[in-house]
Amino acid sequence: MTGTNMNCIIVDDDKISRRIIQNYILKTDFLILIKSCTNAIEAVNILQNEMIQLIFLDVEMPEMNGLEFIKTLEEKPQIILVTAHEKYAVEAFEHNVTDYIVKPISYSRFLKAVTKVKSIYDKHLNHNSGLPYIFVKTDSKLIRINTKDIFYIEALADYVNIITPKEKYVVHSTMKGIESKLPNQLFQRVHRSFIVRLDKINSIDENTLVINDNLIPIGGSYRKKLLTQINLI
Incomplete structure (x- = not known):
């Protein structure tokens, strides 16, 4: 299947289930497994530091179950719920999960679910061709910013700084x-807290890049995609 690869994590307290899903991910060329987590708390830490497009999520787990975990997410990747029970399906789809798989999982059912996820993801990327400007609200006014003038964007709690x-x-x-x-x-998103305009990059090091004398960190899971986006010889 063509298109961009997708970073994913597994969140499941059952070792056998994690191993099965991990093997299926390895067989699927557009999926990249970033981490296999045993609980939702561990997954929260991964999502804060990595770019994740898909979560394989169990429901019944200690400390925080899968549905409770979904409610904590401000920015939701696509989610495939993988559980031994059918009873959570209605609530799951109320939270806009992409698919719901009842264990035991066959590879054919797994592939059907992730193909659906990939189709949605690719449509989003293709749709997002973007206009040459954006309007932002500041001091009760709408201000036009030409995208060619943007150096980078930095997250700041519930706000962003557009530089x-x-x-x-x-x-x-x-x-x-x-x-x-x-x-x-x-x-290109290069870190959970930074988006950069590619043609404004002056240089790239192992873990940082420079734009107009500003040093910007590169997250580990973002570097590979960044290098595919630039005109690298």
């Missing part, structure tokens, strides 16, 4: 929200 040569705009938005408005062929 341009002349101004810094503080806007009430999530990173996912602002990212969805930008042309994806020109802008």
Whole structure:
């Protein structure tokens, strides 16, 4: 299947289930397993530091069950619930999970679910060609910002800083929200807290890049995609 690869995590307290899903992921060329987690608390830490597009999530787990975990997510990746029980299906789809698989899992059922996820993901990327400008609300006014003027965007709690040569705009938005408005062929998430305009990058080191003398960190799971997006010889 063509298109962009998807980073995923497994969240399941059952060792055998984790192993089965992990093996299925390894057989599926567009999936990259970032971490196999034994509980939701561990998954929260991964989501804070990595770019994840898909979660394989169990429901019945200690400390925090899967449905409780979904409620904590401000920016939800696509989610496939994988559980031994059918009884959670209605509530699961109320939380907009992409699919619901009842254990035991066959590879054919797994592949059907992840193909659906991939189709949704690719449509989102293709749709997000982006306009050459965005409007942002600041001081009760709507301000037009040309995307060609944006150096980078930095997360700041419930706000984002949009950095341009002349101004810094503080806007009430999530990173996912602002990212969805930008042309994806020109802008790249390089860290959970940073989006950069690719043609503004001056240099790239192992874990950082430079834009206009500003040092910006590169998250581990973002580096590979960044290198595929730049015009690397």
